[in-house]
Amino acid sequence: MLENREGQKVPNVVFRARKDGEWVDVSTDQLFKGKTVIVFSLPGAFTPTCSSTHLPGYNEYAKVFKANGVDDILCVSVNDTFVMNAWAESQEADNITLIPDGNGEFTDGMGMLVDKNDLGFGKRSWRYSMLVKDGTIEKMFIEPEKPGDPFEVSDAQTMLEYINAEARHPKRVTLFTKPGCPYCAKAKDMLESHDMDYEEISLNGNGVSTRTLLAVSGASTTPQVFIDGMLVGGSDDLEAYFQKQTAQVG
Known part of the structure; x- marks a missing residue:
């Protein structure tokens, strides 16, 4: 025992x-x-x-x-x-x-x-x-x-x-990016400014291709952001997501 x-x-x-x-x-x-x-x-x-x-x-x-x-x-x-x-x-x-x-x-x-x-x-x-x-x-x-x-x-x-039973659980964020993509850099800056950790998956790395991205998100452009398993979209979509979160808190 x-x-x-x-x-x-x-x-x-x-x-x-x-x-x-x-x-x-x-x-x-x-x-x-x-x-x-x-x-x-x-x-x-x-x-x-x-x-x-x-x-x-x-x-x-x-x-x-x-x-x-x-x-x-x-x-x-x-x-x-x-x-x-x-x-x-x-x-x-x-x-x-x-x-x-x-x-x-x-x-x-x-x-x-x-x-x-x-x-x-x-x-x-x-x-x-x-x-x-x-x-x-x-x-x-x-x-x-x-x-x-x-x-x-x-x-x-x-x-x-x-x-603390009332503590907010961290959100799971996955970010598909491509080297040299300015919109990817913008998305990462937004996530970091909101203190959100993320998993970054870079296209053409570890066998991940544009076809892979299309299969999981329905889009071939980067970035594509997923939060808690749900597709948010690109950097403009992520910005809108944070604006909506701010409005709900306010």
């Missing part, structure tokens, strides 16, 4: 990490003392749910968390620092600090070290998340103990609901 450790201190551990080609020691005091910190822990870097949903979700929600009093967001996994650094680079998770619990000391101290021998993983972390204030665990969300790799309660949305 995995223990909920709300009200307890986090384990006192020193993590061995690599930064700028040098070994560095990172203590739990450095990570937690005097701070409000979200921690989410998962079975392994580069694994499907961890890479497609768990880590990207917290990265996407980072600005909202910080607007609601969170100082840092940590991702802990029983992987060595080289693996965690490579994963961070591949995920472009700039808003998350990845912590290599290579020896499993922190995870064991949390009572979350479990056998994943059936997958050939050895000892790994059970999936969970927690809110930690000045080193004391205020809230834990532990995935249910059932076969497989359940992912039901340790996600970013659940954590945000706990911290």
Whole structure:
């Protein structure tokens, strides 16, 4: 039975990490003392749910968390620092600090070290998340103990609901662009001025062509902007979208 450790201190551990080609020691005091910190822990870097949903979700929600009093967001996994650094680079998770619990000391101290021998993983972390204030665990969300790799309660949305149920969730923005396109630059400026993060997909990069753009948007010109899965359109359409949003608020 995995223990909920709300009200307890986090384990006192020193993590061995690599930064700028040098070994560095990172203590739990450095990570937690005097701070409000979200921690989410998962079975392994580069694994499907961890890479497609768990880590990207917290990265996407980072600005909202910080607007609601969170100082840092940590991702802990029983992987060595080289693996965690490579994963961070591949995920472009700039808003998350990845912590290599290579020896499993922190995870064991949390009572979350479990056998994943059936997958050939050895000892790994059970999936969970927690809110930690000045080193004391205020809230834990532990995935249910059932076969497989359940992912039901340790996600970013659940954590945000706990911290502030009234907080506005970030919008998901995808922007199709073309190199040298001035209207694309205008659209990006508008999104940035409204503090909206976006995924940029450049035509003729990674196999994305004008035909691809036509298939998903019905248009072949750039930019084409999607917000929460809905097509907004080009830069003029995006400007009209923001004007409408401003009018509704007013």
